[in-house]
Amino acid sequence: MSVSNHTTESVRERADIEEVVGDYVQLKKKGQNLWACCPFHNEKSPSFSVSPSKQIYKCFGCGKAGDSIQFVMDIEGIGFTEAIRHLAQKYGIEIEEEKNQSPEQIKALSEKERQYVILNYAKEHFSLNLETEEGRSIGLSYFRERGFNQQIISKFDLGYSIESWDHLLKAAKTAGFTPEELLKAGLVLERENQPGNYYDRFRGRVMFTVHNVGGKAIAFGARTLKKDKNQPKYINSPETEVYHKSDTLYGIFQAKQAIKAKDNCYLVEGYTDVLSLHLAGIENVVASSGTSLTESQIKLIKRFTDHVTVLYDGDAAGIKASLRGIDMLLEGGLHVKAVVFPDGEDPDSYAQKVGAEAFSEYLTTNTQDFIKFKIGLSLNEGKSDPIKKAETVRQIVQSIAKIPDPILRNFYVKEASLLMDLEEDLILIELNKASLKPKERNSTFPEERSPQFTEELLPVAPLDNRQSEQKQLMSQEREVLRLLINYGVEKIGEELHVCEYLIEETGELQFETPVFKNLFERYREALSKGIVPTAEYFLKTSDSELKKELIDMITQKYELSSLWESRHQIFTAREADNLAKTIYDSVLRLKKRVLKKMLHELLDKIKLSQDAEIADLQQVYMEIKRYQVEIDQQLGTVISH
Template identity: 40%
Template sequence: MIDRETVDRVFAAANIVEIIGDYVTLKKKGVNYVACCPFHNEKTPSFVVSPSKGVYKCFGCGEGGNAVNFVMKHESMTFPEALKAVAKRYGIEIKERELSEEEVRRNDDRESMFALNGWAADYFADYLYNSEEGRSVGLTYFSQKRGFTEATIRKFGLGYCSAQGAALSRTAREAGYREEYLVDTGLSIRSDRDGSLFDRFRDRVIFPVHNISGRVVAFGGRILGTNKNVGKYLNSPESIIYSKKNELYGLFFAKRAIQQQDVAIMVEGYTDVISMHQAGVENVVASSGTSLTTEQIRLLKRFTKNITVIYDGDAAGIHASLRGIDMILAEGMNVRVVGLPPEDDPDSFARSHTADQVRGYVLENEVDFITFKAQLLMREAQHDPIRKAALIGDMVQSIVQIPDAIHRSVYVKECARIMDVDENVLIAEVARKRHTAAGDRETEEFMRRQARQQQTEQTPTDTTLPAYKQGVRGGSSTEALEGELVKYLLKYGHCDFELKEGRTMVACNVAEVIFADLDADGIRFRNPIYNEILNTYRTEWERLGRGTEVPANYFTSHINPEVSKTAVDLLWADDNYVPSQLWSRKEIHIESETEMLSIGVPRAVALYKSKVVERFIEEQNARLKEDDLSEEEVLEIMQKLSKLNAIRVSLSRKLDRLIL
């Protein structure tokens, strides 16, 4: 593991302008540099590099971070890999702390299994080309049945495992590989009868599965016979180097094309991916022999937020696509769907069309998920009003998954139009389902927005109001409020302000107020990234001395890439705000930083504590509904509810003073 001292040396030496300048053309603009973002297509530069802060931020797609984050993102590396790459550029020796015996053993096991899988992949590929059995069975299947060229076969490392039963296991042992690794990787299976090893993938063509960095983590094997008692495909078992829910077949070969085109095409199987690549469409992945998982979606999200699902024309393919759509939506990604002709799957379609024809078909036939689902289910419902009601409920369930309120609103409007349903009915149903599933108070937020719109008729409507004037609201989520408190800490934690207590003005410090209020009730942030920033700030604040500014690079250069990206987003959130001249013309008072803090900090703390108290009350009310409670437990819950309601009333009064 790389020690913190070495990490700090790398960040201190890294010149972010030099590093990013190797990948994009930067133009100086004031104290910063600008460019067109390398992570999404744009014509007007919105990608900004700040040498003074040592960070970059794209105001188009939202990407941001430090020099190491940039290399991670652009090169699809892990944090240690990117750190070593930057260190090498500046001649810094990477020192890693001594690992424990258990860590050493586990690392040795991992590397041994990776080495064995790499050897096995070479063995299968060699056997395919250089044995009579491999050429007559495996190569014939790939080249004649599937139409794969030699270049394609070698690119994906396709191979063949002998039908002899134990040829690979025997050869691997002769090459010095240990039996335990053969069993753990799943290449071999130990016989219950005599303990001998035999090959898992015997008499099958082989598809190696590569992880995101190109190492072979597993294999898929397809039998070529017609034995219906044997599964057509057989995959490696899970191991310390392979978890099928975390891998996407073809991603290693597709990641650059996905980044360049800002969209990933999702298909079902190995041959679908390979045929599409051979046709010239390379931004294609498959779910690696399993149903689509959240982890796979999040892996893909590192490269794009746009997914196009190509489903087989049969009923099974259609409904498999429906199951994955809601999961994709729940991760905040944009999903479109393409149906192929009934006689085709992606494999056969790619083999019978050119790359331009495949791309053209996708562009002409892809539809957003709401249209796809409506068209599909309306055919099933036809003129049955009961089935149509169920269909609307099904579509609402998909919309509920979307985390972004604006996107939900757009899809609610589109669903209302397609289904000829009152939009307000759908809004209420979406709000009800979100509240039931996750405690989302969308209906309350909607009513409050309506009330605020009426109030703003008497106030300026300049859209250049700073973020703290727009601020968090009573309907903001717990996570948004946590983010607001973290932003106050990062930007103003060392600052003092005055707070009115009765008729007296009391001197306060931002960090002290936030920590004191959270500590008083033993509150921890639920968002793990915000909580890590909070804990890091507290540690440095106490070490440096209360009232001393904690340097921003503690967070923008944090060893956790998610922490550094989040810190960049929060620190840069309001930097581009310039008060409109409209305010001075209308003689409207612009609050000073001190005035802003005296209102914003207590308000954000009170709103957050109010949310936490509401959650505690909901939990206690849920407990009251349990059937097996004793009288003592009921009394205890009622006492807790009484205290919580008293706190809620107190916070409500405080918020009335702070907000109104």
Template identity: 45%
Template sequence: MIKANTVREILETARVDDVVGDFVNLRRRGTNLIGLCPFHNEKSPSFNVNPGRNIYKCFGCGRGGDAVNFLMEHEHLSFPESLRWLANKYGIEIEEVELSNEQLAEQQLADSLFIVNQFACDYYQEQLLNSDRGRSVGLSYFKGRGFREETIRKFGLGYAPMGRDLFLQAATRAGHKPDILEKAGLIKTDRDFFRDRVMFTIRNLSGKVVGFGGRILQKDVKAPKYINTPETEVYNKSRILFGAFHAKQAIRREDECILTEGYTDVISLHQAGIENVVASSGTSLTVDQIRIIKRYTPNVKVLFDGDKAGIRAALRGIDLLLEQDLNVKIVLLPDGEDPDSYLQKMGLTVFKDYLQEKAEDFIFFKANLLLADAGNDPVKRTALIKDIVGSIALIPDPIKRSLYVKECARLFGVEEQLLVAEVNKIIATSLKKHQQQEAARGNFPSEPPPGWEEPQAEMGLLPQAAPTAMGDEYQERDLVRLLVLYGQELFDQSAEQTVAQFIMSNIDDVIDNFDNIVYQRTTKECQVLLERGEKPSVQYFMQHEAPELRQLAIDLATSPYEFSENWEKKWEVVLNQKMPDENFIKDSAHGLKRFRLRKLTRICEENIAKVKELSAQDELEEMMLYLRLQQRLQELRNELAKELGTVVF
């Protein structure tokens, strides 16, 4: 493990413009550098590198971060691997900290499992290509599928011999210990786990062999058609997508992921030139698998054969795609065909045209599928409408939801407002349940549930958490911006008070009343840092373990706009306003006042509502107390407004 001081030295030394410049052609524009984004196809450069802040941000696809983030995204390195890459580039000697016995054992076990899995991959392929039965049974099967030898080698296809312990004997002769082989799921006590099966190698995103899928070929044997490696320290099938290692670059290039059901579908399509294709690894689609896809693209095309029972079983997995804010299209293949067979029968050109022409939006595909079953039965139609509305409610994007509601109302022949009300009810229930779960755990959500950030729409969709039209998030965001970007700077030279100390000392009693959960969590993080004697900084938040805090720091530290030095020259205008980085002291004072004004305005609004309520109930004595409170609140509000030069009503 790399020592903390070495990590700190690497992070402080690495220059994002220097690192990115090794991979992207950058040119200067003002104080920043721009180039074509390496993460998505574009003709006009939207990829910005800010040397001053030592970060990058693409305003086209949204990716951003520091030098480490860039290497992890672009080169698909782990955090430690990125640090070693940077240490090598800048000639920094890496100091390792001694691992505990437990940590060392865990690391050694993972390394050992990777080693024996790679040995197994090589062994099974050797058996496939060079043993008599491997060639007659296994190789003939793969050749019958149309797989070329280079494809067989690329995907690590193989054959497990039918003897009781032939693999175990070979592995033992090669020096591998039986207990490690068993922990890798390759043997079971004294016999091989895979016997007389063609083998599909399963790799993680880094390309390391983590497990296998084995298919039996004999039809008269009472055994499962497919078996997979059991769960191990390095193989969790719910977190693995078959083919993702080979597909990830193509998925990013095509900005689309094709999702199929089987190993052979992935391999056939890849061999034919359709490389952006993956399959779930012997399991129903999971959230972890979806998040892998989301790293590379928001667009998913799911291929189904004509089996209606199988389609219905897969609908839940598709709902998970919607919940993760992916754009989902469905392609239904002709009856009796799967992607592999249809490609073999029709050829690449016809197959690609079919995928393009027959792709249907998932919501409408599901609606039409269920409508066909429901017919004119009102009970069944009611159930299917609720089912579709449940899927729509999962979609985080409010605009997308609105459009689906409108189209489904037309499709079902029901009033739009009825569907809106049903969507709102589901979102509200989900939000309440989510909040209760988080409250029970005593922590903040790592990401909000669907719909929590819903803006007020004309058609009546559920409003955002902020109860007023203006909302308080603008003021909250401004304070968070000052905390993250300038928190470590001195606000008061004489008192040696930092910007973070100044702001937090004035808002520590109202943090729990923040409307935006991410802004609230950021301010609480600043509070903890100050209590530890540390200072918040943009670098700290950009290395934070929570992805929403990392993204917020990137967004706050970057802007697609910058002040032009040519303005004064061209128009002979004297610019007296300081640049933002020079104006943080004044901004902090004004930002805090604006925040207080907005909170006071809200309290006034809530107080006057209470006055009206008491008046309607003839509670005159209590109402007079609230009126006197209202008078004092308005005096404070007006004083603040006068200081800011703001008119309030």
């Protein structure tokens, strides 16, 4: 079912763009707006802007733009209705359902949205199983033995799957879900060579719910408590429409606020490591869930902090096998530190062994910079072997070479020189060698591409003149509407409003770009009701394309500081300073583009026409041409022939 208009409006009023976006990225104040590296594309310098005053966001790199609702739709990959539900839950707004929905409305829920609903049902099902006799004696007993209290169990939606072939399947079917939907969500399996015969994927295991950044259940990890060598210790959800393992970090939803507050993220390996650290009062922790670290996971951490501390089990072989992760973190622009636990211990076991206070103290006193960690690890293995020492130097240099920041690289060169008792010049020589090597084709972080801008007011040497002219027409339509949206309520002269002049002058032109035509018609409709609409009036639409264009029209990448003008007495011209001329010229340019298109269409007709019609068409052509010359003269441009 969809939510009521009242609920939607309540969400619009309460959902603050800074709070909503701040749940997903670390925002920093610059000028009037807030900035961050864009969560939608890979970039090294922030081009993602949030305007608290306008309640919108815009990325000047990839072009993503919208309000709080659109941001949730974009970041979560869900539809409008699910975004409203998400925000209503965040702000404690009661959700009113629309009644008497048509079959089309019910069917309108996307497959992705439906999967979220199913996975949430499964999460609650597994949680309730802990209250059954089997769940208490096996699942709850295991969690209690590990020291996980009810607060941790609820916080992470821990649960239990009943030892049965179809316990979840039967319950879900009763709740209105089909076996095919459960299969797509990764909750059931289909028997081989028996189409239509389904059974539960998870049976007789304790369940760990995997959440996305927004807190939605997207997958499950399941641990067996039986000592059966034929059964894997853990089984996990497969890749689905909503779950991609390489993009996910266990505990990110529960940790994101603490990561931002502490400006550091602890990185561990497994589910129980995360739970034990939370139990010890350390909440800024996530797990890669036993997988090798990926580029997407690193980007996810970087949304909230530039600092990561990797916690390693006290197992030398395991540490060496996972060292590549440090280089990937460095290459991703993160500042990396490390902690190694005593032999045979991992974060989970050590936290339980020594208690919360001693565990926190251990982290504080044993955290070391990645370079000290790597040098110490390598030199301990080959103290008296010159060949191994030389190899250690090369490995350290390879890591330093991954660091994007040249100042930070130089700092680490000096530190490595001191720690390894080597001349700094020798390390610099090795660093230059590493930097001069051709970049690997499968480099973890490809070079950032230049932002792609949508407006092409002056295309250079277009391949197709007609296509180029169409783009110019589109740009000029956008420009006229930009002025209408930004200055519609302003006056030019004593009585005439900008909106009245623009509507009168462009009303018969017929905008050709569908989104601009839609916006213009909505504007005229609002005026007919006695409303002079602003951008905020239209941002309430659920039309994401229209919303994006609106935000493009009301945002700019750079802000001119008023301090610069007052301090240096250097003043720059603004379009609003001579608004009448700006509006007048813009309308003329639009008319010029429309006329140019009409001339091309007439030429095409003349070529295909009979002799009797050609004279009339030529007459029309000359009339339009004369009008075009007048416009050129008024604009002071070169008269076209």
